[in-house]
Amino acid sequence: MDWQALRLSLLLAVATTVLLLPVSIFAGRWMAESSFRGKILLEAAIATPLVLPPTVIGYYLLVGMGAHSPLGAGFSELFGRPLVFNFSGLLIASVLVNLPFAIQPAQRAFESIPQDVRDAAQCCGMSFWRSLWAVDLPLAWPGVLTGLTLSFAHTLGEFGVVLMVGGAIPGETKTVSIAIYDQVQSLNFEGAGSMSLLLLLISLGLLVFVNLLGRYAGRLHAYRNV
């Protein structure tokens, strides 16, 4: 078991999830409530990481954050180190790749709040923030949490993008999925097996949790069908 890689993976997953929390709430709510020209295009753009090969995403991120890109050059100027092949670059890549996992379930959850309930909140005199806190989040949190759980699970298992953007620098960018690959390459099937089993169990547990959330969300709105 490569504990260092596991710790790095968990750190990356937690940091990604924390950064995606406000993104999923605000982007999800905004996408649910607004209709504008180009919304379909924006939704498709957010969903792209679901269908593109990770190597292709990794390639674009590598180019976009490389030393010759404005972002990479700016980062290097500010912090004195490159953005790619270190943890910061990996975190940015991870957040971008997980946008659809975080935003889509949150958007669906906000969309499931009936328009007249939102209207009622406004007619009660609630401001944007109060309505978000007192009505929208209590009704949509299972969707938000589902998105964050999926992002967490997905980050733990991400391989292609991590390899492209981060390489496999121990303690910096070598995550558990890359450690498994390395173990197999060096024919250490026992080490690869124990880490794979751990990832399998974590993923399975998280998906059971997501399904339970889905059932709970169904009950939250149930009274309207009585």
Next chain:
Amino acid sequence: MPVDSMPTAMSELLVRLQQESPIPMDAELRCTGGQLLALVGPSGSGKTTLLRALAGLVQPKHGVISCGGETWFDSAAGHYLPARKRRVGYVPQHFALFPHLDVLHNVMSGMLHRAPETRVAAAHDLLERVNLAGLESRKPGQLSGGQQQRVAVARALAREPQVLLLDEPFSAVDHATRERLYGELAMLKQSLSMPMVMVTHDLREAMLLADEMCVLHRGRTLQTDKPLELVARPVSADVARLIGIRNIYHGEIAGHVPDLECTQLRFGAAMLKTPYRPELIPGSRVQWVIPSDGVVFHRRDRPSHTERENQLQGIVDTVHKLGEITRLAVRMDDEDRSLLWLDVPSHLARRNEIAVGVTATVSLTVAAIHIIDSTS
């Protein structure tokens, strides 16, 4: 007089709105404090859109909305108050209770303008007023439709609104509950001093509860009047149709008889006596209406005492048995070969052996005939 140039009394709602799109609207409303104005019209006539505009949930293109001396919307001045800044009590069609909050907290949600320490007691008071004391800790999912409606009304009143807006408030409850809630709303209405606007497509509901009734069609307010007045004197054939009058005909003004205080109307071969309207020009073609309860059926075995009042004969064309009443259509012999609709008790229809093809004699009550003055 356009509504915005009328003097504004305190606790009065004045509305004048126009727009072409996305939903056409051309509406003028006035509702004084303590009055209930029913907006009636078929589905898609823009009733709910108009109500949402009053609430501040949609912004119309042009016009003015003022309430209680406060201007909520004035397109010319570029002034628009969003819903959360208007003191509006809004009861949506399906009540829109907050499903995650119990009854007490649903009601307290409407009390953000009050000091926090006063909210619980005020919510208890309101729940008592709508007969829901004891159900404070229930969630909306544990309430019947009627109870949900009362929570929605309590939440709307919790806002201490300047206007109460009710969108089809009885459509989501069963028939028996609805009858009971009519009584409760009528009682509650007496204790309220703000203007109330209720959207409904149910004319009976509007007749029962409203002080004023406004007929809306394709976003346009066609006529506003007291319910009985509106049914007795629709300003146009469209209004008559929209409020369910089926007996709409063409005729010709034959002349006036000032001594008898009546105007004579030629309808086919018949000469009908109608209420005296000297402003109508003899010889002019007009439309006229009579509600079906203004038509009296003559027993076939014994003539009725109203036999001399506008007696007409025709052939029964349609017989619809609707439980205790039977709806008949009698074919007249005017140039349009019109149908005259009337309801008779089903036992009477049976005893008189009314069937399609038999000859029927009816009288048109003079006072119930209304000639539509197309020049007004």
